[in-house]
Amino acid sequence: MDQDTQLLVILVVLLVLFLLAVIIFVLFSVFMKRKNSLLREQIEAEKRYERAIAETQIEIREETLRNISWELHDNIGQLLTLAKIKAQNVEGGEEMLEVAETIGTGLNELRALSKSINPEAINGQSLLKSLENEVARFNRLKFLSADYDVIGDPVAINPKVEIVLFRIVQEFMSNTMKHSKASTLQIRVHFKADALEVTALDDGIGFDSERLLQKGIGLSNIDKRAELIGAHARISSIEGAGTQLKLNYPLD
Template sequence: MSKNDLMLILFIGTSSLFLFIGFLVIFTIIHKRKRYEHLLEKQSMENNYANQLLLSRLEVQEQSFKYFSEEIHDNIGQLLSIVKMQLYNIKSSSKEPEVITKATDCNELLGKAINDLRNISHTLNSGFISNAGLADAIEKDLEYIRSAKEVKCNLYINGDEYSIGSEKELLVFRIVQETIANAIKHARPTAIDVALNYAPLGISVIIQDNGTGFDTSEKTNSGIGLNNMHVRTEMLKGKIDVTSVKDKGTTIKLDIVNTTENVLV
């Protein structure tokens, strides 16, 4: 082997091996990058699928609400109205004071029941919420809770009211409804305040109760109700902030930017 041959072998051999390393590294990096992109794509598809699934679930829920609302209004409501009429007839035709007093009491109670049922029917009906507007729908819901005379409810409206679109208003209303229902069910508050703030850039809703509160960091607290709220907020492309202090109460703040975009497209 000549002197130059040895140097040539050294140079070519080492260069070839370095080329091999370069190829190996570049190939691995490219493969991993492609894999990462594939994973991202898969994740995005999974998210889309989950969103579609949730959307369908909420649509079914909305349909069920509508069905219950119609049933309450058209069937039970009608029946109760007939009962009320019959009671009125009994009261009118009877001459015994005891029967008249009892019929009057029953009539009043029945009237209250019909009124409460109408309220429930209205708050379940998406059409009513669309027609009445967000503030009135919330007020109607609070009125129904107030009628139980156990929880003091207040609605504060700040700024000039405007519509953010019936679909979005329905979602906001459902979030408020869910929050209030959760508070009554789990926190046993004596007062619930709802503040609806209208600003040029969007609206914010603050729901505050003085109930028992809960630990927001605990995983057990992320139940279906809270999850639904988060899903609806996501559909609104909004932001929800839950703060809770044990034995002091819970505050939920919902921010929605006023855009012309449709929900969850």
Template sequence: MQSLIGEIEIVSIATVFLLLITVAPIAFVMMHQRQYVRYLQDKEQMKNLYQRELLQSQIEIQNQTLQQVGNDLHDNIGQLLTVVVMQLNELEDEVVEPAWQEEVHQTRTLVQTIISDVRTLSKTLDHDTVRRFGLLPSLTLELERIQRTKRIHAELTTLGEHYPLGEQTEIVLLRMTQESINNALKHAQAKNLHVFVDFKADSFALTISDDGRGFSVTEATARQLDESGAGLSNLYRRAGLLGGTCVITSAPGAGTRIEIRVPYPQIR
């Protein structure tokens, strides 16, 4: 009986030993895999954080540069043009011939239009405009300026009940819109531009579309940083900075549609 019990104990110990030999490597491998996965996740988080901080710095530098340009336009160019108007006023009083008076009058009107456009442009370049008035008034101001150039028909449509997205988010969205419009004016040869704003319950959507000549999105996004079209990558990165997405749809001869979507703001 004791011999049987001893054999059972030996078998039990051997079984436990074999289980340990079998399970221990598996447990070690699993633990190592978990640590490796955690390492990869931490590495990816650090990479994303670095990219977000780098992009944030780029946006801040751009805002400072554009604000300086806007101030220079308003303070220097605007003042010089005002002096030109004053001189044209004096010239109009001195000119006797009606035909020349009309020429001076038309020139003065043109310069006054330029002054108005410069002031509007300086406001849209200044991020304080977004801070003071919000995204929608800033978009309206930008499209009115574009409309006055008579190069393209620009239209803004809004849907949903307006809610603030936060100062930083609205500045980035305005810059993305300005970059998209600039691309449409420079490259698309479009006749119509439509900006659509949708305040959804769970997200905010901003869509910029034109009826221009379009392009291959795959080819454009594959270009180097110093080549034309590489700015599309900035749109993707900036949307990611806001925790959102950017979808660009285009094809040669089919116009361009840029849809930017960001989450509903948690803190308003």
């Protein structure tokens, strides 16, 4: 075999090896692309499943709140109304009038509470109005002094998103009343150019954030609700220096 023939054979072998390498590379690229696509589909499917579960849980909670609202309004409300009428008709002077007045006040607050937890009532009003009513209800109860402030120009938000945002703040306010021993509560709604920021701050006893965050006590509902609507919620607290909720929802 002469030198030219050997060179030709070498070139052919090299060409075949090169083509094999190209084919292997293409097959590997197709395989990796398909693998990554399947992984993305799996991740998206898991997210859709988790979202469906979260939505179902929220729907169940809202339905439970609706039922409780009806029970408060229809059953307990009627009992208090009857008690008020009886107290007004009893001859007892000023004492019975005070009893009737107290029952009447309790009845009004019961109706306000019933409205604040009823999803149908909240659907008919904006986030700002719902927060305004809730702050007013807290002030009437006189457990603490609540303050409410709106900064920026309000923009329209999906009503379903507004309900979730309100429930998050409402849960924080409820926890403040029950556990914080606070004397003041400040709620601020800030409409920024690209986001809605809601801040709730109390001056209560606070808690060890790290310890409770590790256990997830009292935060899971807020986190799940925020995640469902694409918002970010952060609770921070210092023992003896109060607790703060910062809720951020991006505006399209």
